[in-house]
Amino acid sequence: MVALLSSTIATSMIVAAGEFTIPPKPEPGFYKTVEQCSMKISDQCGRSIVEAVLEDRDISKQCCIELVHGMGKLCHDEFLRFYVSLPELGVDATHVYTRGTHVWNTCVREVASNI
Secondary structure, eight states, X not given: OXXXXXXXXXXXXXXXXXXXXXXXXXXXXXXXXXXXXXXXXOHHHHHHHHHHHHSOOOOOHXXXXXXXXXXXXXXXXXXXXXXXXXXXXXXXXXXXXXXHHHHHHHHHHHHHTTO
């Protein structure tokens, strides 16, 4: 759990959201998966992706590359579930999943256009 809180993306969420309580695991190994996923992307891009999903900001081409080729779809989806599980963030689940899908699809198109 401590490692999760020090992870790249979770840390950027703590800074953005203030203190919060991590809820019980939705299933065994969930937080371990989220922690492992956070190690597949740079700090800068982790923050950028969080901002793109939660604050409707744009994401750079480099961060799209890290998202698509570094983290992958499974990790991206797990982070969306993680954001929604934190009541202190006060996010609307529909918005997070809709915006998360938009960010993913935009990044896939961006990466594919540069092949």
